[in-house]
Structure formats: structure tokens, C-alpha cells
Amino acid sequence: MMGQEERYLKPEGRTGDSVALYTAITSAGVLFLFTWIIVLNNDPMSMGWFALHPTLQTLAILSFVVGILTLQPTSQPKTKAAGLQRHQLAMIIGLPSVTVGTLSIVWNKLLHESKHFTTWHGIFGIISLAWLVAQFALGAGSVWFDGALFGGGLKAKQLWKYHRLSGYVLLPLVLITTNFGGAWSNWAVGHSAYGVRFIAFTLAPLVLLASLYIRIRPSKMKFF
Template sequence: MSERISNELTESEEQYRLLGASQPGNDSADHLPFPVPTMGSDSAEKSEERLGDKLAYYGALVSMLIFVGLTWYIVFANDPAGLGWFPVHPVLQSLGLGCFTYGILTLQPTAHTKTKAAGLQRHQRTMLAVGVPCIALGTAAIEIHKFSQGHRHFATWHGIFGLVSVIWLLGQVLLGGGSVWYGGAAFGGGMKAKMMWKYHRLSGYVLFTLLLITAHLGGAWSTWVRSYSHLSVRFIAYSVAPLVTLAAIYARVRTSKMKFF
């Protein structure tokens, strides 16, 4: 019976279980809401990689590297020292997006217990230790710049989408952390916390899309970038690269394993 139940676990449930297991003090599997797959079970042995998954993985990474690299090139090639706090914004925001991309990819389909646990640890470290601080500091930098220059705040679609994204990101961190830290006690633990983890995943994919749209609006249409970069560079960095990244990320999603009803 234990093996049959294990085989029916959705990917979200398995990842939630492993997140709980990775928290301090959780050395035993006895407290977990779901059984642990054994090495002889189908869930531990089968590979979930589909045709095209590897191509999508590298497509997302390369596209994001192009986005980050061209952003940094545009900034550092145009006297960043004379621009006040402004250069900090695109440099850190692009780096944060790069971390989010890797953080998502490292969670996407992993078939074995050890690789899932390792992926979840990389996800949290990349997102919380680097990605979120980069976005927070980059946002603070552009606000300081606008205050010092007397510019209007959130006067463009880029600014409005950016504000919504940052607020959403804060909620995303609280939702994800609350569903797994201390056994998901913030949401009642067990099945209740597990359900919140599912919504954390869904919310993350939507938020990632919003972040890429925000990056496109800032890179392709802002006055400063248009003044200091060629149209072809902007098209590749802020239209092609984000679109390919998004398509590659979504190509690796297992919608059949994200069950909400």
C-alpha cells in the first residue's frame, strides 16, 4: 500500500515533502505527510525527462546569459560612474532575473529523491541568497536615483509593472517559505501547507512572466537604453532573449502534475 501511494504523488507533493525534509531538525521521515519512495519503487527509478527537455534547459540558460550580458555591456560601456545610482538598477535586476531563471530550472523535472532534494536546496539558496536581494537593492537604487534627480516615480508602464512585481515577489517569498519552514506551521502544517506550496509554484510561473515583461519594457522602450544602444542589440536582449527564456521554461512544465482540484 505504501508503494502504491508513493507512485501517485504529484511532483508538487514530492517537492513539498523534500522541502520539509531539508529543514533543520527534520532528520527523520516519520513526520512527513507523504511516504518516502524507496529505491526499488517506480517513482525513484523512472526518468521524467522528455524529448526536448535538455534543449529547453540550455535554451533558457543561454538566452538569459545573453540578456544579462548585453545589459551589463550597455551599462558599463556608457560611463556608469557618471550616472549616479541609476546603473545599479539594470545591473542588479538583470542578475536577479538570471538567478530566478536558474532557480526555476533546477526544480524542473527531477526524478530521484536525492536530485530533488539537491535541486530544492539550490532553488532556495539561489532565490533567497542572491536573486531576491538583487531585486530589492536594484529597486532601492532606482528609487534613490529618482529622488535625487527629482523625477516622477512609477510614471511609465515599466515602473508600474516593476512595482507590482516587487510587491508580488514579497508575497511569493512569504507564501513559499511559510508553506515549508518549520513544517509549514504558518499555514497549519500537513495537507494545508502542502496546498499552499502548490499555489506558490503556480504563482511563481506567473510572476516570472511578469518580471520578463517588465524587463522588456525597460530595456526595449526606456529613453536611456534607446539613447545608448543599437536597435538590433535591444531587440536581441529585450525581445528575443526573454521570449526564448519564457518559452523554454514553460516547455519544461509538467501541467499534468500540478493538480489543484
């Protein structure tokens, strides 16, 4: 029989949450798959280290999106704990992917003696990476070892809302960076059709962001 406590648990889902969930996952999947198809259809072995850049960056974005989505509706102890585990797993996949993806393009430029950070894609990219590292440190530090890095217990938990808000602000920056590279870079323009680039790097990110924002719970970010 259902326990007294479970019987009165507040439902986590809201109208439209499921549609927004599947729409967000589909949009992230389109971004990921189209990127990999473009790279694989253009002789990735001839690209050298560059081939790792778009593929690993979009793998990271997919991981980050899944990590965000899995925590959005949670409000009950059991689902929050399970969601946190999935969130951490997604971040553990995403951060190394985006780091290696960034290092691959840096190394590729060094090999070809090309200048760094000469485009908005490059500038926004390095800002995004630095922010991601700080975001990961804040999230991990507030959870691992009972948040000992930030004083533990409730002191550490009070940082969660800032971590959450930071993630929601950071995601558009990451997607704008992706748009600059995927839709407008010289390589992308020369190796893929405009329609493909529009769907993958403009339309999909916009739909993804809208779907993910629809699922935001403002009650989890009370600052006053």
C-alpha cells in the first residue's frame, strides 16, 4: 500500500512538459547527428585533428542537454537523487568531450601555424569553455563529499540555485557559438548545403532552447 507520505507528494509534471522534453531531445539529436554526418561525409581522415572538434563539441552539447533535462522536473527526494546521478554522469561525459574537442582545434591551428581567436566563434568558444569549467567546479564542489568545498550541508546546497541559473545563461552562449561555427564558418559553408546548416545550427538550437526553457521551474531559483 502506498505510504502516507507518498500519497500526498506533489506531482512533478506540468502540462506540456513531456512534449517539451521530447522536442528538446530531438533538437539536440538533430544538431548532433547532422554534425557527425557532415564530418563523416567529407573524408574525416583528411581533416586531421579538426575532425574531432565539431564531433566532440556536439557530443558534449547533447550530454549537457540531457543532464539539464533530467533534473528539471524533479522535486521529490527519490527522483531528485536519481536525477542528480544522471546529471553527474552526463557532465562527466560532456566536460571531457568539450575539452578534448577544444584542444583538438587548438592543436590543429598550431600545426598549421594559424592564428587563434580571430572569429566570434573562437572568442565565444573559449569564453564558453572557461565558464563550463567554472560551472562544473561549482556544481561538483557543492555536491561531492557533502559539499565540503563550500562548507558542507545547507551552505553548499544554497549554491545550487546559482549553479542552475548559471547553466541556463550559459547554454545560449554555447548554442550561439555552435551557430557561428556550424552555420557560418568557412569550412562549414564549403562542405555542407545552406539548408542543412540552417536546420542543424540555427533552427534546431532555437527549438532546443525554447523547449528547455519551457520546462524551467522558477521556484527552484528563489534568490529573495
